[in-house]
């Protein structure tokens with residue numbers, strides 16, 4: 001290089017000086033981020049200042065509480081498959097993220113959360129709004145990192161996005177000290193990350209295990225597929241259907257796997273777990289080969305482990321090697337992304353129909369239908385049931401809506417009875433069971449799938465837990481349908497008190513505000529129904545209204561969710577009614 | 582049945598990793614018998630040696646979870662017959678006792694201890710060995726006015742290991758050889774069944 005050239009590059013260099021904050025925004029744009037859920041504060045002000053110039057490219061939704069931001073980002077990620085992005089300030093802003101991070105961690109949801117932090121020279125001095133958020137969030141993030149120098153921003157954010165989305169997804173938190181946000185540095189552009197030497201997002205597939213699995217499946221007389229969110233996270237819905245349709249295997253979902261196949265598919269036999277359907281729980285302990293796909297044998301699914309599928313040979317397809325043998329010892333571990341392993345398996349399995357075996361499921365389904373489902377969905381008298389509300393929504397939306405549920409009885413009822421034709425239609429807090437999830441998650445879901453009807457189904461308890469997010473709806477106007485199934489109780493806890501604590505209703509009778517009035521205060525239209533005759537038209541009005549709408553439905557106060565696998569019991573000890581416990 | 586396991590963990594050299602590894606144990610209420618961390622033979626790669634007493638099934642699951650930490654390269658888990666291990670101990674004894682008591686000198690020789698500091702008032706001996714030997718010497722020296730004692734955590738070499746160098750080189754390739762990237766235990770499915 002001659003001196004002239006050197007001068008020239010030096011000039012270019014000085015022209016490429018940018019602030020850490022601008023580098024953050026540039027990183028988001030390079031990662032095709034469109035939407036950010038966040039809340040500003042002192043330690044993240046430089047990033048917000050930079051954001052001001054990018055209002056056109058980046059849609060920032062100002063939530064009303066940072067927990068709301070995490071759940072909104074989760075809802076966004078779960079309906080769209082993209083990574084949800086959150087901004088929060090240091091200290092209380094950052095600690096408010098913890099619940100959402102834990103939820104995203106246990107439900108494998110890709111998030112990148114960016115928190116501001118005090119100036120690097122103040123770290124460890126108990127500075128104003130300093131919290132050690134990296135250590136606080138270590139157990140609830142897939143990865144986290146603190147940046148104290150702006151030059152790290154592009155590469156660390158690239159890593160963050162790569163880690164959040166690759167392999168088994170999860171939340172990542174990047175804490176950026178204020179000096180790094182303000183610092184000008186030589187910006188050499190953003191380079192996406194697709195490799196980290198110490199990180200193997202997915203293990204290589206072993207064909208020998210695929211072959212062993214196929215052999216077991218081909219010999220099976222009573223094969224049974226149970227699947228989880230892994231099918232959705234792997235975008236493997238098509239591959240999954242091809243597999244079960246060729247092998248003719250009845251299939252049941254975990255709550256997180258719901259909607260990966262249409263709920264009315266001929267091979268669909270319902271939901272697993274404590275409040276799942278009768279047939280799949282019962283036949284888990286009768287099948288001869290159990291094929292678990294992208295699920296993690298959560299205790300709410302397995303019930304008592306020493307009574308779980310003891311008679312069956314177990315095949316487990318999972319992307320996360322740490323899930324193999326974690327709770328249930330398996331015979332054949334087919335590790336890898338099921339998008340890749342399923343076609344390999346499909347190639348090797350014989351075309352079958354297992355008609356007799358499937359008939360057994362249908363007989364059990366008929367028992368449940370007669371004893372439980374019919375009376376729940378089509379009651380002729382008495383107050384409204386939660387089930388009939390969901391049944392009417394099925395009719396009115398043709399199973400096309402995104403159902404976002406909170407946590408409790410209404411969640412179980414919605415997941416039991418909702419018809420869902422499309423994948424990514426069931427958004428719920430599965431592993432953590434976070435009350436207060438639904439309203440913010442529904443807001444996020446609407447941004448992630450603007451063309452779809454998004455319905456937040458909440459209990460009267462959970463509706464009060466992140467109710468402040470009505471303010472977000474007021475300001476940004478995502479068209480979210482807010483449905484509160486009000487039983488005047490913390491219903492699920494009350495159910496357990498009734499069944500297992502001699503009906504000692506200790507602090508489960510919760511009072512609610514007039515939800516319609518509250519919504520009105522936020523400029524959101526609402527309505528309240530308690531009569532069966534008015535229910536359908538009220539739901540119709542809610543769905544058709546061109547903006548957000550809150551509908552409160554007074555439902556039976558002391559209904560229980562059945563069937564139930566009582567805690568400590570095996571899955572085949574599932575009971576259909578209270579008297580059988 | 583609980584047994585002693587030595588975990589060898591290779592990691593990137595990042596601030597905060599100790600916490601990320603430590604919480605894996607504390608979350609499961611597993612106490613650490615011994616915890617050592619130091620740079621490995623490969624620049625910028627750290628080696629942790631951790632000893633726990635736990636059931637095999639618990640440890641194997643734990644190993645897989647630790648291996649999932651983004652900045653962790655590899656975790657090995659060994660029983661005592663698969664490793665060579667040592668601890669070091671320092672003993673501070675009054676110098677006059679050593680001069681007077683012939684027995685002490687013999688004792689120290691017997692345990693292969695050597696003096697690292699000799700002063701008028703005290704002498705510091707160093708001994709290496711496995712926990713038991715160190716304890717025995719401790720007990721004996723206690724009778725001779727032992728002033729202070731400290732013991733290091735365990736360090737261990739895995740008999741069957743080829744070290745991490747080759748592995749790291751392979752991991753740095755985007756398409757490493759098959760056997761390098763999969764979890765050890767998954768590869769040994771038969772052995773997993775023995776748990």
Ligand SMILES: Cc1ncc(C[n+]2csc(CCOP(=O)(O)OP(=O)(O)O)c2C)c(N)n1
Pocket residue numbers: 406407408409410411433434435436458459460461462463485487489490491492493
């Ligand atoms: C944040 C949080 N706190 C407490 C609980 C425990 N819990 C689970 S379900 C439930 C009751 C929920 O009541 P409500 O929202 O009215 O729904 P319902 O069961 O009545 O349909 C409670 C308190 C929880 N899951 N999450």
Ligand SMILES: [Mg+2]
Pocket residue numbers: 408459460461485486487488489490491
């Ligand atoms: Mg309630």
